[in-house]
Amino acid sequence: MAAPTLNTTGHWIAGETVAATGETIDVVNPATGEVVGTVPAGTAEDVDRAVRAARAVQREWADVDVAERAAVVQRISDGLKARAEDVATSITAEMGSPVTFSRKVQATMPVASSRGFAKIAADFPWTEEIGNSLVVKEPIGVVGAITPWNYPLHQIVAKVAPALLAGNTVVLKPTEIAPLTAQLLAEVAAEAGLPAGAFNIVHGTGPVVGEAIAGHPDVDMISFTGSTRAGKRVSVVAAETVKRVALELGGKSANVILPDADLGKAVKLGIGNAWINGGQTCTAWTRMLVPADRQDEILEMVEAAAARYTVGDPTDEATRIGPMSSQTQRQRVHGYIERGVADGARVVFGGPGPVEGLESGAYVRPTVFADVAPDAVIAQEEIFGPVLSVIPYRDEDEAVAIANSSVYGLSGAVFGEDDHALAVARRLRTGQVEVNGGAFNIMAPFGGYKQSGNGRELGRYGLEEFLETKAIQR
Structure with a gap:
């Protein structure tokens, strides 16, 4: 397995790479101590630019027929499968997962979860009649996703795929420890036909970029995976604008x-x-x-x-x-x-x-x-x-x-x-x-009780997290 070359990447905003204008963050191979990449240390201004890009295209993306949205998600799955070895190589270098595990799990789970979301779209109850009410499921709007380093691509796709399928647009802050596969996903999504601005990436730290996303008034929902301590902070910041918050936190099973x-x-x-x-x-x-x-x-x-x-x-x-x-x-x-x-x-x-x-x-x-x-x-x-x-x-x-x-x-x-x-x-x-x-x-619901968080990811339950429910009386 060849060692990856130095991978310097920028933010991904409105379908374009945005180079760092200030400080950068080194991505370090934990097995060797060598720097294998760099990403920008983003700012609140970078977040605001990404949120504006996501907001600008959200209505257009929501109006795309759900069958076509599902087709885009399926093409993302296919694209990730085609680049599975790149994913495995990157994750092993970034955070030290043994290569066999990276190939069998780290690279395959995002393919399977995105494929699963694409498949359930046709049978999902987007509308329901209850008496004289028409109950409809609608996108929430702009979703902020904050993800960890242990399963860096899987945790991203478990949020991004259902959010996009539901008609939302996304601003992602990947972990600064293992951020490089996020750029790969951006490239795959663009090749799959996702409109520019529907998926955006702002690199950086939790206290700066994470808090800016959680507190942004034009972000309608936060989906966070990480430590219970950090999840509590996200909830506090998001509470100022009464966002929906979905948390997948720690465990002691x-x-x-x-x-x-x-x-x-x-x-x-x-x-x-x-x-x-x-x-x-x-x-x-x-x-x-x-x-x-x-x-x-x-x-x-x-x-x-x-x-x-x-x-x-x-x-x-x-x-x-x-x-x-x-x-x-x-x-x-x-x-x-x-x-x-x-x-x-x-x-x-x-x-x-x-x-x-x-x-x-x-x-x-x-x-x-x-x-x-x-x-x-x-x-x-x-x-x-x-x-x-x-x-x-x-x-x-x-x-x-x-x-x-x-x-x-x-x-x-x-x-x-x-x-x-x-x-x-x-x-x-x-x-x-x-x-x-x-x-x-x-495809089964994934999430926790108590301080392991709230909400559910994966499958039908994971899709429902990214939808609003409206009752129309007739």
């Missing part, structure tokens, strides 16, 4: 292994979903809840499974865990590992310290803690790295109570006899639950 589970399967999938994308996944199952009287047996399986997760160069196809997305993130994760040790949790795999031979990159040692107290810091706070807390429970009611004892409620899992596991899944206060390894469904 529990994997409940019941006594009647297939332990081998539960552990194998449990480790895989805890450390997916290096643990830098909001749905990661970072708490493994196990029957207390079988903890030692399960820990032996956990250690054996963990040993198969090779840490290394993300361009090596054998690597399963690459670097953290940045040195800042490496320091954060390492700090949590040290905190777990200080608080008395038992290290059964990994632990503090550098990864041998990889001291110069943003690497951490994948770590498993046992005998973790349910209220411990490492069991309550989102770490966003390859750190698993194994928590013993005495009975099923306690397992459910522990699983629900988080401020988050984004995802989770239950392993056990099918009907038994389903019954426990219904008791979990979380937006998604996988029972016995049920596959992720790109």
